[in-house]
Amino acid sequence: MDYSTVGVREENIVALRSFLLEGPDAWVPLQDKMQKDDETAAGYMSLLYGAFTLAVRRRFSPTYTVGDIVRFVADLRIMAGEDALVINALAAEDLIRRAVGAPPPRDGGPDDAETVLPAQIFILLHLIAEADFDRAGLEQFIEETTAYTEQWLDVQRESTCPPAEEDT
Numbered sequence: 001m002d003y004s005t006v007g008v009r010e011e012n013i014v015a016l017r018s019f020l021l022e023g024p025d026a027w028v029p030l031q032d033k034m035q036k037d038d039e040t041a042a043g044y045m046s047l048l049y050g051a052f053t054l055a056v057r058r059r060f061s062p063t064y065t066v067g068d069i070v071r072f073v074a075d076l077r078i079m080a081g082e083d084a085l086v087i088n089a090l091a092a093e094d095l096i097r098r099a100v101g102a103p104p105p106r107d108g109g110p111d112d113a114e115t116v117l118p119a120q121i122f123i124l125l126h127l128i129a130e131a132d133f134d135r136a137g138l139e140q141f142i143e144e145t146t147a148y149t150e151q152w153l154d155v156q157r158e159s160t161c162p163p164a165e166e167d168t
Contacts, residue, residue: 003156006042008149016047017142020128024121050149052120054141055127056099069096076126086118095120 018026060068073092077084094109095116096102110116133141 003042003153003160005039006046006153006156007039008047008146008153009040009043011040012044012047013142013146015044016051016145017138019048020051020125020138020142023125046153047145047149048120048124050152051141051145052095052124053099053152054145054148055124055131056096058131059127060096060100064100064102066097066102069093069100069102072096076123079126080122083122087122088115088119091115092119092123095123 015026059072070093073087073089073096076092077087077089080087088110090105090107091110094104097104128138128141131137131141
């Protein structure tokens with residue numbers, strides 16, 4: 001992915017706010033707008049990733065064990081009932097481990113979007129509900145998410161852009 005033109009746009013923030021307040025149904029009327037071009041879609045997905053990472057870090061930091069992560073995923077799947085099928089346990093554990101900087105599972109985790117994204121979304125919405133933000137708390141979380149995502153995108157840009165040539 002070429003991150004040189006990807007950024008967090010106001011429309012991405014509005015979409016994230018709607019998603020966190022209203023859940024997946026809020027995505028339906030925004031889907032065409034968020035997927036109008038690769039940069040907009042990547043901006044929104046980056047913001048979603050940022051929100052996931054911050055929510056996970058709030059839940060599991062500063063201390064956690066791998067057992068805490070495994071138990072969290074198992075409890076989440078039990079709580080999800082029939083919806084547990086959308087939460088691939090290995091993908092969910094891998095996502096959480098990456099967010100907190102823990103080593104990945106030994107057998108690795110699936111990395112296809114059809115497996116990872118539903119787990120990521122389910123975990124994010126669960127953690128947002130668990131946090132029980134008031135309106136101001138949610139706005140602060142979105143501001144922190146935006147700042148984190150912009151920093152993350154800067155790192156992605158630096159790692160994918162070749163260094164500028166110096167004049168000699």
